[in-house]
Amino acid sequence: MPSIRLGLIGCGGLGRVHADCVSKIPEAAFLAYADLVETAAQAALRDFGGEYATTDVEKVLCDPRIDAVYICTRHDSHASLAIAAAKAGKHILIEKPLALTMAECEAVARAVEAAGVMMMPAFKMRFYPLVQKAHEFIPNPQVVVGQMMDNRWGDDHWAQDPVQGGANVHSQGCHTTDILRYFAGGEPKRLWASGGTMTHPGHPCIDQCVASIQFSSGQVAAWIQGDAATSPFVSKFFFELFGDGKSVQLYDRLKKATFFDGQNTWIEERPEEEGFQLENREFISALLEGRPPILSAHDGIQATRIVLAADKAIRTGEVQEL
Numbered sequence: 001m002p003s004i005r006l007g008l009i010g011c012g013g014l015g016r017v018h019a020d021c022v023s024k025i026p027e028a029a030f031l032a033y034a035d036l037v038e039t040a041a042q043a044a045l046r047d048f049g050g051e052y053a054t055t056d057v058e059k060v061l062c063d064p065r066i067d068a069v070y071i072c073t074r075h076d077s078h079a080s081l082a083i084a085a086a087k088a089g090k091h092i093l094i095e096k097p098l099a100l101t102m103a104e105c106e107a108v109a110r111a112v113e114a115a116g117v118m119m120m121p122a123f124k125m126r127f128y129p130l131v132q133k134a135h136e137f138i139p140n141p142q143v144v145v146g147q148m149m150d151n152r153w154g155d156d157h158w159a160q161d162p163v164q165g166g167a168n169v170h171s172q173g174c175h176t177t178d179i180l181r182y183f184a185g186g187e188p189k190r191l192w193a194s195g196g197t198m199t200h201p202g203h204p205c206i207d208q209c210v211a212s213i214q215f216s217s218g219q220v221a222a223w224i225q226g227d228a229a230t231s232p233f234v235s236k237f238f239f240e241l242f243g244d245g246k247s248v249q250l251y252d253r254l255k256k257a258t259f260f261d262g263q264n265t266w267i268e269e270r271p272e273e274e275g276f277q278l279e280n281r282e283f284i285s286a287l288l289e290g291r292p293p294i295l296s297a298h299d300g301i302q303a304t305r306i307v308l309a310a311d312k313a314i315r316t317g318e319v320q321e322l
Ligand SMILES: NC(=O)c1ccc[n+]([C@@H]2O[C@H](COP(=O)([O-])OP(=O)(O)OC[C@H]3O[C@@H](n4cnc5c(N)ncnc54)[C@H](O)[C@@H]3O)[C@@H](O)[C@H]2O)c1
Pocket: 009, 010, 011, 012, 013, 014, 015, 034, 035, 036, 037, 040, 057, 072, 073, 074, 075, 077, 095, 096, 097, 122, 124, 158, 171
């Protein structure tokens, strides 16, 4: 058995993506799979190997052989499961968003700190090599642009549900706001936003957001989020940094970047998306080395803080101080 033993909580689409990634990391393996739907847990056990599948999350949390759990459930159960896992002394990788409210995010952070376990929010975009290269190329940008635009989400998709998901801006926005904060290199201070419920009229959640964010050292970011239709030119994800007379654009699902150093322009490409695999590699390496992973509870909190501020700005029309 590899040295790091894991439990998967939530064996749906993303749980299976992580199980596949871990299957390629020799030092780690899933021992247990838990899901409210027994067939989902059994299918994961069959496809990725391990010792048992269960509908009883508590059984996994009480298993002394398990070092860490992956929380890959829908958003309304993230906080309670993370708090239970921390109390059980398990390290945690938690799918985004950390939670849907600030109170829940902060309760998770307190539980993790009190238990002395490590928790990594799963912001896969941090791990794309060209995202890191863009950050190194312009470490102190003056202006950052971030856009994540999906095709229209189905009305019966769980993530569109106000309780389980929170719709597009709440579900996906934290991915973009985390990268904007990473590129800006500071903390968000002030936010202006407009948008609303434009793609799903009558729905209680905001689905489109256009915001400006001012960061602590004066950097500014433009942020677009929603499900109004993917751009065929730049793909679902697009980021652009400007600073020191240089610019860089990231597009084609962050597999391509165009760099401009003030004189020359060049394009760099990666053959495939590497974020999920490298994110898992980082979590396992942190566990093996007994060090905190590069993403912390604070990153999860700040990403959601910006999303919630945008929601409030859109609903009230008021500038938000963060
Ligand atoms: N990082 C990314 O790019 C990315 C992409 C898609 C989804 N996600 C995130 O992954 C998470 C899961 O999304 P998904 O698409 O896999 O959803 P899903 O519905 O396919 O899977 C969720 C699973 O969790 C199970 N579940 C729900 N509550 C549970 C509980 N209390 N205990 C045990 N099992 C429970 C469900 O039965 C289901 O099988 C969400 O947080 C989502 O935002 C991230």
